[in-house]
Amino acid sequence: MPHTLDGSIDVVLDVYHGSDISLADAKSAGVLAVIHKASEGATVQDAKYAKRRHEARGLGLLWGAYHYASGMPVQLQVSNFLDAVQWGADSGLDENTLLCLDFEPSHSGPDMSFHDVCTFVSMVREKTGRWPMIYGGALLRETFAAANPSCDAAKCPLWYARYNDKPVGIPGLWPKFALWQYTDGANGPQPRNINDGHFDRSCFVGTSTELKQQWPLFKQ
Structure with missing residues (x-):
């Protein structure tokens, strides 16, 4: 667990096609869940998403998918995301896949707006029956600092x-x-690596049993 947060477990990795990661090694190091990039903007889909999802399922890892936001039309982004995760093709996969909007500065063009964030999550809810998770840091803090809690x-x-x-x-x-x-x-408290590889790592406050019980919905 991070050395600074008592009661937490350091068991979640997020990766994308450029991550040089062995999921088997990650599991051996105590990782319980992987959240993988599925799509970006209106057209980009991660080429390693489906293969790693299959591998993760075989290892018994919890699985999630994130969409990297852009300023492209929201409807096109939602369609791209759900197409990338193959939503509706396998109800068992759908039921156990965490969905997430990655709200960070866009790699191409303008950032997703506050209004479009709200529209994106509403559309995902309409099409899947659940609210997606929202990921973010500095841009999220700036954008939602004065947000109305009714959004x-x-x-x-x-x-x-x-x-x-x-x-x-x-x-x-x-x-x-x-x-x-x-x-x-590279930044933040230890631990940061797995077998000398450095990765984005996340923690959950609670036990592994509680994490599995809450995945993939984490109701507010």
Whole structure:
């Protein structure tokens, strides 16, 4: 667990196609859950998503998918995300897959707006029956600092990124975080690596049993 947060377990990794990771090694190191990039913007889909999902299921790891936000039309982004995770093709997979909007500065063009964040999560809810998790750090703090708690983003569990000794600065829209990404592999408290590889690592406050019970919904 992070050396700074008592009662937490350091068991969640998030990865994408560029991550050089052995999921078997990650499991041996105590990782229980993997949240993998599935899509970005309106057209990009992660080429390793499906293969790693199959591998993770075989290892008994909890599985999640995130969409990296952009300023492209929201409807196109939601369609791209759900197509990338193959939503509706396998109800068993759907039931156990955590869904997440990664709200960070866009890799191409303008960032997703506050309004579009709310629209994105509402559309995902409409199409899947659940509120997705929202991931974010600095941009999230800036964008949601004065947000009205009645907005739909408040209904989404928070995956908070803050590479600090403590998860400080959480916007008041959320009373608590579901997951805390405490390191990007270079910044933040220890531990940061697995077999000399540095990864984005996140913790959950609770036990492994409680994590499994709450996955993939983390109700607010």
